[in-house]
Amino acid sequence: MSDHHNETFISKYIFSLDHKMIAKQFLITGMFMGVVGMLMSILFRLQLSNPGESFAILEWFLGDKWAPGGVLDPNMYLALVTMHGTILIFWVLTAGLTGTFANFLIPLQIGARDMASGFINMLSYWFFFAATVVLLISLFVETGPASAGWTIYPPLSALPQAIPGSGLGQDLWLISMTLFIVSSLLGGLNYIVTILNLRTKGMSMSRLPLTMWALLIVAILGVLSFPVLLSASLLLIFDRSFGTSFYLSDIVIGGEALHHTGGSPILFEHLFWFLGHPEVYIILLPALGIVSEIISVNSRKPIFGYKAMVISLIAIAFLSFIVWGHHMFITGMDPFLGSVFTFTTLLIAIPSAVKVFNYLATLWRASIRFTPAMLFAIGFVSTFITGGLTGLILGDSALDINVHDTYFVVGHFHIVMGLSAIYGMFAGVYHWFPKMYGRMMNKKLGYFHFWVTFISAYGVFFPMHFLGLAGLPRRYYTNSAFPMFDGLSDINEIITFFAILGGVVQLLFIFNFFYSIFKGTKATENPWRSNTLEWTTPIERIHGNWPGKIPSVHRWAYDYSKPGSDKDFIPQTEPLKEGETEH
Amino acid sequence: MTNLLIILIAFLVIATLVQILRVGELLSEVRNLDVNKVTEKDNKTQSFLMGSVGILFLVSCVWQYFSWEHLMLPAASSEHGVTIDKLMAFTMILIIVVFFILHIILFYFLYKYRKGDHNDVAYYYPHNNKLELIWTIAPTIVLTVVILYGLSVWDQITNADTSKSQVIEVYGKQFDWMARYPGEDETLGSYNYKLVQGLNALGVDMQDEASLDDKLTRELHLVVDEPVLLKLRSQDIIHSAFLPHFRVQMNCVPGMSTQFAFTPTKTTSEMKEQEGDSFEYVLLCNKICGAAHYNMQMKVVVETQEEYDNWLSQKNTLSEKLITKK
Numbered sequence: 001m002s003d004h005h006n007e008t009f010i011s012k013y014i015f016s017l018d019h020k021m022i023a024k025q026f027l028i029t030g031m032f033m034g035v036v037g038m039l040m041s042i043l044f045r046l047q048l049s050n051p052g053e054s055f056a057i058l059e060w061f062l063g064d065k066w067a068p069g070g071v072l073d074p075n076m077y078l079a080l081v082t083m084h085g086t087i088l089i090f091w092v093l094t095a096g097l098t099g100t101f102a103n104f105l106i107p108l109q110i111g112a113r114d115m116a117s118g119f120i121n122m123l124s125y126w127f128f129f130a131a132t133v134v135l136l137i138s139l140f141v142e143t144g145p146a147s148a149g150w151t152i153y154p155p156l157s158a159l160p161q162a163i164p165g166s167g168l169g170q171d172l173w174l175i176s177m178t179l180f181i182v183s184s185l186l187g188g189l190n191y192i193v194t195i196l197n198l199r200t201k202g203m204s205m206s207r208l209p210l211t212m213w214a215l216l217i218v219a220i221l222g223v224l225s226f227p228v229l230l231s232a233s234l235l236l237i238f239d240r241s242f243g244t245s246f247y248l249s250d251i252v253i254g255g256e257a258l259h260h261t262g263g264s265p266i267l268f269e270h271l272f273w274f275l276g277h278p279e280v281y282i283i284l285l286p287a288l289g290i291v292s293e294i295i296s297v298n299s300r301k302p303i304f305g306y307k308a309m310v311i312s313l314i315a316i317a318f319l320s321f322i323v324w325g326h327h328m329f330i331t332g333m334d335p336f337l338g339s340v341f342t343f344t345t346l347l348i349a350i351p352s353a354v355k356v357f358n359y360l361a362t363l364w365r366a367s368i369r370f371t372p373a374m375l376f377a378i379g380f381v382s383t384f385i386t387g388g389l390t391g392l393i394l395g396d397s398a399l400d401i402n403v404h405d406t407y408f409v410v411g412h413f414h415i416v417m418g419l420s421a422i423y424g425m426f427a428g429v430y431h432w433f434p435k436m437y438g439r440m441m442n443k444k445l446g447y448f449h450f451w452v453t454f455i456s457a458y459g460v461f462f463p464m465h466f467l468g469l470a471g472l473p474r475r476y477y478t479n480s481a482f483p484m485f486d487g488l489s490d491i492n493e494i495i496t497f498f499a500i501l502g503g504v505v506q507l508l509f510i511f512n513f514f515y516s517i518f519k520g521t522k523a524t525e526n527p528w529r530s531n532t533l534e535w536t537t538p539i540e541r542i543h544g545n546w547p548g549k550i551p552s553v554h555r556w557a558y559d560y561s562k563p564g565s566d567k568d569f570i571p572q573t574e575p576l577k578e579g580e581t582e583h
Numbered sequence: 584m585t586n587l588l589i590i591l592i593a594f595l596v597i598a599t600l601v602q603i604l605r606v607g608e609l610l611s612e613v614r615n616l617d618v619n620k621v622t623e624k625d626n627k628t629q630s631f632l633m634g635s636v637g638i639l640f641l642v643s644c645v646w647q648y649f650s651w652e653h654l655m656l657p658a659a660s661s662e663h664g665v666t667i668d669k670l671m672a673f674t675m676i677l678i679i680v681v682f683f684i685l686h687i688i689l690f691y692f693l694y695k696y697r698k699g700d701h702n703d704v705a706y707y708y709p710h711n712n713k714l715e716l717i718w719t720i721a722p723t724i725v726l727t728v729v730i731l732y733g734l735s736v737w738d739q740i741t742n743a744d745t746s747k748s749q750v751i752e753v754y755g756k757q758f759d760w761m762a763r764y765p766g767e768d769e770t771l772g773s774y775n776y777k778l779v780q781g782l783n784a785l786g787v788d789m790q791d792e793a794s795l796d797d798k799l800t801r802e803l804h805l806v807v808d809e810p811v812l813l814k815l816r817s818q819d820i821i822h823s824a825f826l827p828h829f830r831v832q833m834n835c836v837p838g839m840s841t842q843f844a845f846t847p848t849k850t851t852s853e854m855k856e857q858e859g860d861s862f863e864y865v866l867l868c869n870k871i872c873g874a875a876h877y878n879m880q881m882k883v884v885v886e887t888q889e890e891y892d893n894w895l896s897q898k899n900t901l902s903e904k905l906i907t908k909k
Contacts, residue, residue, distance in 0.1 A: 060586075074874040149871045155820040155837060156872060162757065162820050163873045249838025250776040252786070253757075253819040257777045265821055265836055300698070301705040308715045330823065331834045332815075332841030335741030339734050346730050353722040354715070356685060361714070363692040365706035370629035370697065371621050378633070378693060385685050389678040392729060398736040399671055402656075402664075402830045405823065405869045440619040442604055447625075451632065458640060466651045471827035473869040476877035483861055487654045511600055519601070521608060521619050561705040568704065583709045 007543075015126075017118035018543045022125050023104030024436060027429070029132060030096020031510060036136075037087035040080045042503050047072040049489070049496035051478035066144065074477045078147040079165050081475055083139065085150030086173070090180055091135070093283040093421045095128050098222075101286055101428050102191045102215045104436065108534035109209050111200025111551060113544045116193040120186050127183035131176045138172035146173035149475065151272060154247040154265050158239050161254040171240070174233050181230045184222055191219035200533070202553035207572070209532050209557040210303060213310050214289025217317045218282050224321070225278040232271035239263070266331055273324035280417050281320040285313065287424020288355065291377040293557075294427050295359060297530045298374035299366035300568050302558035302583065305358045312351035319348045329397045330404050338397040345395035352388050356381065367561070367568075371528070372446025376427035379454050380420050386458075387416020390465065405475075408468025414461045426453075429513070434527050438539045439520030445512040452505040459498030463491045529569045531557050536573055555582055623699055630697035637690030641683060656827055657858055660849040660885070663740045664830035670736050674729065743844040748812035753803065753866070753881075754785050755815070755822035755835040757873050760866060760881035761785065762803045766796030766900055771814070776837075779818060783905055786818075795902040798895065803866055803883045806891045810846045823870035826883060828854075834870060847885045854885075 016022060043062070046055050054070035061067075066076035103121065107114050115121045138145045147165025148157035152173070160167040195208075195216045208216075238244040239260075247268045248260035296303040303309060325333060325341035359381050368374070390412040393399045403409065426449075433441045472485055479485035479492075526535035533553070537545050551573040559570040564580065576582060611618040659668050696702060752763040752771055763785055765771045772787050772794020779786035787794045805811055815824055817835035824843075825832045833843040855862050864883035868876055886894070 074877070078871065078874070078876075153821055153870075159820065251819055251837050252776055252779040257779065261838075264838060266839075299696075299705060302707065302709040304708065305710045305715050307710070308719075330832050332836060332839065335737065338741070339737060342733055342737065343730055346726050346733070349726055350719065350722050354719055357718040358715075360685070360688055360692065361708070361711075363689070363696060365708065366692075366696045367698040367702050367705040368626070368630065368693065368696050369621055370626050370633075375629065378689070381689060382686065385689075386682060389682050392678055393671070393674055396670070396674065396729070396733040396737075398667055398733050398740060399674065401740070401832050402667060402827060404832055405825075443619045443621065443625070444607070445604070447629065451636070455636070455640075458643075462644065463647060463651075466647060466654065469655045471656050471825075473825065473867065475871045477874075478877055481878040482865060482867065482880065483863070484865065491651065491654075511597060515601060515604060519605070519608075521617065558709065561707050563707055 015122060017114070017122055019103045019107050019115045019118070019121060020436070020541055022121050023100050023102075025125050026095060026099030026103060026128070029129065030092050030100065031513070033087050033091040033132065034096065035506070035510070037084050037092060038503050038506060040084040040087070042499055044072065044077055044080045044084070045496040045499045047077060047478065049492040051480050072477075075144060075147060075164055077477045078149075078163065078475065079144045079169070082147050082149055082152075082165070083135075083145050086135070086146070088418065089150060089279070089283065090177070091132065093418070093425070094184065094279070095180070097283065097421060097425045097428075098215065098218055098286050099125070099128065099187060100425075101211070101290060101432075102187065102219065104432065105211055105534065106191055106194050106215060107198070108435070108537065108545060109212055109532050110195060110198060110203055111533050111553065112194060112198035113546075113550065115190050116198060117190055120190050124183045124187035124190065127179050127186065131179035131183060134172050134176035134179060138169050138176065141168045141172065143167040143169055145169040151269075151276065152236070153272075154236060154239065154268050155251055155253075158236060158248060159251070159253055161256075171237075174237055174240075177233055178230065181226045181233075184226050188219040188222040188226075191215060192223065195219075200550050200552055203533075203572075207553060207556045209289075210292040210306070210309055210313075211286075211289040213313055214285045214292075217313055218285045221278045221282050221285070221317055221320065225275040225282075228271055229275035232268055232275070235271075236268065266328070266333070269328050269331060270324070273327045274321075276327065277324040278317075278320045280413075281316060283417055283421045285317065287380060287421045287427075288313065290424045290428040290431075291380045292359075293532070294373050294377040294431050295362055295381075296558055296560065297431075297528050298369045298371055298377070299362055300369065300560045301362055301366045302560055302562075303358070304361035304364075305354075306556065306558065306583075308354055309358055312354045315351040316348060319344060319351075323348065323395075326395050326397070326400070329400045342395060342397045346392065348395075349388070349392060352384075356385055356388070371430065372441070372443060372450055373427045373431035375447070375450040375454075376423045376430065379450065380423040380427065382454075383415050383419040383423060383457075386462075387412055387414075387420065391416060402471075403468055405473055406468035407464045407472050407474055410474050411461045411464030411468060414464070419457050419461065426450075426509070431528065432534075433513075433516065433520075434523035435534055435537070435541075437517050437520070438523055438541065439516050440523050440527065441516040441520060442512050445508060449505055449509045449512065453502055456498040456502030456505070460495050460502060463495055467491055526571075529567075531559060531569050531571050533572055536571065558583070626697045626699055630694050634690055634694030637686065637693070641686060644682075657854070659828070659830050660847055660854065660864070661829040661831065662846040662848055663736075663743070664828075664845070665848075666736050666739060667830045670732060673732065677725070677729070740845075743810070745810070745812045745842075745844045748810040748844055749806070750812045750814060751803070751805075752785070752814045752816065753824050753835070754818065755824065755868065755872075755879070756784075756818035757820070758868075758875035758879040759801075760803075760824070760868075760879065762800045762881070763787070764798045764800065764895060764898075765793075766798055768793055768796055772797050772901075774816075776818070783901075784818075785816075787901060789901065789905060795900060797901045798898045799901065799904070800898055801881065803881055804891055804894050805847045805883065805885045806888050807847055807850045807885050809888070810844065812842055812844045815841045815843070820872055821870050822868045822872050822879070824866055825869035826864070826866050828864055832869060850885045850887065852886075 058067040059070040143164040235246040245260040245263040251258045323345045326345045554575040770793040772791040815835040822835040866881040868879035
């Protein structure tokens, strides 16, 4: 197993079969894409707060064609919005988050030497890498990248006559997404098989850390829903290139009546959101798992209601498959169907509320240690509450009529999905960095990073609710075309200010990350005094994880501050004492 | 040259940061401290920050509400809109209360239960089935109310009686809107997308008798307190007809016809008195549709029957427009 002696540079760092290296590849690719996506958002925020003004930075990045005289072109605005969404949702929060932590943590926390199939795992990364390359290439094609929104609704995404981005840019987007889905399926199957089959002795399902439960459920969600997006994309490719009419009907564009009849764009919306909604939870659940783990470790207290936490994860995942219609209340869908989707959607609030109450109960009478990871985990609880609550408005079909597709939605999903997941990701990176690189990340920079991020993120997304309640639609190049929105420019300026501030401070995180890889202080084997198995591995990160036998497990992962023990944590490898009962 | 300068400055900033961190770490090495260990002082500072920034955050939420409340949409100008506004107020109050309670508990716990001298050992408390049952059932009850209330409003809106409604077609295309009124026969003529050409922008079938007296307009005029049924179509891609003041929104989908029924209750001039002279009702596009999506709008006017009749009578019928011009 530990054949790491004869590894070459290429087999160790590039075509690596080691799950820990593959996790780092996902993480660093995700971080790179995160910077790209964030930069895009700052570029279009400049236009939104100062419509029509000239910015040297716009011309510098986008050139003469897309920002003539430093003023953003409306088509490029839509392209930036589209690519920002695509990159953040799929590249950063799906592959970057799950790819990193599923690969890194699954074998370590269940006590396995590696993933069930190291080769499939490697393929998963390289398909992702290929998808990344294709997506990045699409940024440079002459007609611009895909511009129909990250939801790529046809006919807009199907007809190059409707928007230039629906030319080659959209083709590349679809190819890239196909590669991405292949990557995600390969990864997902591997995660499921590994968690179900390779658990070490004693690691029963009821002793799995919550991160493992979350990642298992996410993998199942992905495997069941991504193929549907794949078929939706394939049909769209057919409509675009081979003259079929799955989504197109009765269209006159550019003075020409197209031959397509009988198709329906609504079909695409159904297929898209059948993935699209579980996708939201594919993003959120790993963060829920990570945060549960980190809050428990740093509260020095067992996570409250382990079983309820698992059941609510399963309930959320199950419900996520039958709520997709809440994205389509106003598409002309049968109103009765709207009622059904309102019902199922609002039900999700129940398991979500249970989770929040359990987090609060975990913090009650805890002994909280404020590591940077803990701060981000707390940030997650806050955004999960804030963003989750506004979901009660959007999920209610009658209320959705007037806030649908407004900035209210933008504020809602950025807080509950975007911020929560990115906080989970940051928390995970700070927490497991010592295991990834054998060194610690700088604490003070971590604190600074958290506070500026926390304040600026709310500064960006909380005011958006007010924009939405004023009726402002999303994806507007400027709101200056309507006198009724004239009063909103102050809010837009505040948002842009915080967006830039929040963006700049992320560079500090990236600096901290790379600085600590090479120069950080040396970590000890178990710096957070944590119970889970990964902290029993040696600091030198070897292929095969444990030098000798794989440890066996005798208890759950949450025996913190258990009475009758002389220390405030009892690793899972420690046998139960005589007369000791398991939680 | 400027590019080079920017790169140089970025490089210097990074180098400075590295040196600052190095100095900090070397100093603590000399003092034999672990610079990245979370100390009691850290716990104190961070929990204090949590408490105070937490309060500031909640205060800023209140501040935002009071400074921007006047920018929100005015009360609904339609019958069903009033019921939506009520449901909205109910839900809003509910979520604001829960938002504040949960956040205050969160920040208070973080402030109170930091690790320190007086609080070195946490209380081992893995679960309590009774408590968990309570906080599963409590949200369930609240949500039952929310769901039932929401569905009853939704049902009222979508099952509105349209038998007496004035039917008007709203037609979207990149990047403007048109409206078609049925004329004296009160029936809209049939259409076919292949007939879209020149002045016949909506592809109305002129062989159909009902089409002859239809009227095309660039503004949407409605009669106050008279029910109206909007029939929505699109020429090219998906648009969405959004009339925020009336709490009306429905997508326009190529290949199918969608609809929304409502009753406007306040005339434009009443609204001008209430909101200021510059007020206008508007129909805007709320589904991404291309470069000029942000400016795809149509003026909406709500007026008395008399004003409406007067306005409509001045418009040419389709037969006058299309057939005489031939």
